[in-house]
Amino acid sequence: MAITIILPKYFSATSAGNAVRVCKKILDAEEDITLDASNLVYADPLGITLLGAALHDAFSWNLRVRISGLGEDVGGYLQRMDVFHGVDFVKCEPVKKRRRNRGDSLVELTRVDEVSDVDETAHRLAVAIVGRFPGIDPDEPPDEMSGYTVFDRLVEPIQYSLCELLENALTHARRGSHGSAFVWVAGQYYRSSKIVRLGVTDNGCGFLASLKGHPELRRKRHLDAILTALKPRVSCNRDLGIHDDSVNQGVGLTTVMRIAKHTGGRAVILSGNALHDTDGRSGSTPAGSIWQGVAVALEFRRDQLARTNFRELLPLVEGIPRIPLRFE
Amino acid sequence: MRTQLPLTSYAKGHLAGTRAAAAPLRLRAEEILSSGGDVVLNFRGVEATQSFIDELIGYLILSQGPSVLERIVFRHCSENLRAIIEYVAADRCDQYLKRPTHH
Ligand SMILES: Nc1ncnc2c1ncn2[C@@H]1O[C@H](COP(=O)(O)OP(=O)(O)OP(=O)(O)O)[C@@H](O)[C@H]1O
Ligand SMILES: [Mg+2]
Numbered sequence: 001m002a003i004t005i006i007l008p009k010y011f012s013a014t015s016a017g018n019a020v021r022v023c024k025k026i027l028d029a030e031e032d033i034t035l036d037a038s039n040l041v042y043a044d045p046l047g048i049t050l051l052g053a054a055l056h057d058a059f060s061w062n063l064r065v066r067i068s069g070l071g072e073d074v075g076g077y078l079q080r081m082d083v084f085h086g087v088d089f090v091k092c093e094p095v096k097k098r099r100r101n102r103g104d105s106l107v108e109l110t111r112v113d114e115v116s117d118v119d120e121t122a123h124r125l126a127v128a129i130v131g132r133f134p135g136i137d138p139d140e141p142p143d144e145m146s147g148y149t150v151f152d153r154l155v156e157p158i159q160y161s162l163c164e165l166l167e168n169a170l171t172h173a174r175r176g177s178h179g180s181a182f183v184w185v186a187g188q189y190y191r192s193s194k195i196v197r198l199g200v201t202d203n204g205c206g207f208l209a210s211l212k213g214h215p216e217l218r219r220k221r222h223l224d225a226i227l228t229a230l231k232p233r234v235s236c237n238r239d240l241g242i243h244d245d246s247v248n249q250g251v252g253l254t255t256v257m258r259i260a261k262h263t264g265g266r267a268v269i270l271s272g273n274a275l276h277d278t279d280g281r282s283g284s285t286p287a288g289s290i291w292q293g294v295a296v297a298l299e300f301r302r303d304q305l306a307r308t309n310f311r312e313l314l315p316l317v318e319g320i321p322r323i324p325l326r327f328e
Numbered sequence: 329m330r331t332q333l334p335l336t337s338y339a340k341g342h343l344a345g346t347r348a349a350a351a352p353l354r355l356r357a358e359e360i361l362s363s364g365g366d367v368v369l370n371f372r373g374v375e376a377t378q379s380f381i382d383e384l385i386g387y388l389i390l391s392q393g394p395s396v397l398e399r400i401v402f403r404h405c406s407e408n409l410r411a412i413i414e415y416v417a418a419d420r421c422d423q424y425l426k427r428p429t430h431h
Pocket of ligand 2: 164167248252253379
């Protein structure tokens with residue numbers, strides 16, 4: 001026996017609630033799954049990472065997954081993004097486009113399992129994305145003053161954001177009974193709108209479980225937990241304990257959101273039954289649909305990326321005397 | 329004695345990113361500090377995340393107090409990096425000094 005799950009028209013950050021609803025059905029499935037993709041026309045990196053994480057769960061229960069009715073365009077795209085690894089195709093239009101070479105395949109869906117892989121993955125992904133910007137030459141001579149090329153400056157904020165989000169997912173998300181949580185990442189550059197989109201999704205404990213003991217979290221609800229995590233200097237681990245060898249500052253996620261905003265982009269965060277969109281649309285996912293973990297969609301405007309200015313981005317530290325530091 | 333630690337081998341491309349990558353560098357800095365030397369962090373060609381900088385110097389401020397900064401030199405920092413280092417130092421010194429038990 002198999003159950004049929006109908007994929008929505010859009011599997012993306014702008015309709016993240018629908019994507020979570022469908023993923024929840026995949027996660028709850030106890031028998032083989034047929035995904036009906038006849039309505040599906042568009043998926044973005046957030047949708048791809050959510051689907052990748054949900055399919056991973058189905059495969060871990062040894063369920064068989066088939067997909068039917070996949071159109072040529074979206075089907076070709078999703079196959080190139082490596083979303084349907086292990087999925088059987090039935091009644092799908094044949095995909096004519098050839099696979100891309102490995103050189104740019106790194107924007108494809110990637111699962112990261114170890115913190116020690118984060119730096120390398122974040123760098124490779126950021127380089128692959130910026131490598132798709134037309135007119136940018138990675139081999140141009142660097143600026144004499146700074147030592148950096150334009151390419152380097154475009155890579156940095158993307159790599160920075162990926163490092164912070166991936167390390168969060170492989171540390172905080174693994175607390176409690178979620179020690180074996182993973183994180184999935186995908187990215188794409190949209191040439192016509194000149195926008196970079198990233199999706200980073202984990203299947204860990206979620207914001208609420210991570211911050212439930214924090215005094216700033218007054219109402220124990222998923223949306224409050226997301227909004228609390230976004231406040232600067234809020235962390236589940238801000239102080240050194242006597243035997244502790246790990247500490248956090250509570251600023252990473254805040255800064256990543258500000259980098260995206262600073263470029264004129266936006267962010268969408270999902271966790272539990274809550275969804276926060278920096279463009280103002282925040283609230284609950286559709287009834288009964290829950291994401292166990294954290295999913296973040298980031299959008300950067302390419303034209304503003306190289307101008308990231310951290311003095312403007314970092315939170316203010318008010319009323320604190322300037323600390324003398326030895327810069328040379 | 330000043331011991332110079334180049335950051336390049338802790339970065340991927342031009343960015344030193346994760347706390348996990350910063351921890352071994354901090355251990356090296358701690359060794360130098362505990363033997364009475366000063367540490368020169370050479371950031372030529374390297375940017376860093378706030379998390380990386382906090383794992384490196386925020387941690388040292390919380391464990392040894394703000395005076396540890398008198399023995400750390402930051403060399404060849406870009407404007408962005410300087411802003412991050414100043415932020416981390418200010419925030420962690422403030423946190424340390426507000427602790428009831430810091431003496
Ligand atoms: N993927 C995640 N899963 C669960 N909880 C998370 C996740 N990401 C962040 N959090 C929670 O949100 C808090 C704030 O995250 P943020 O990245 O801003 O700070 P931090 O990681 O604690 O500190 P820093 O980034 O300075 O190392 C974290 O302390 C943690 O409680
Ligand atoms: Mg963090």
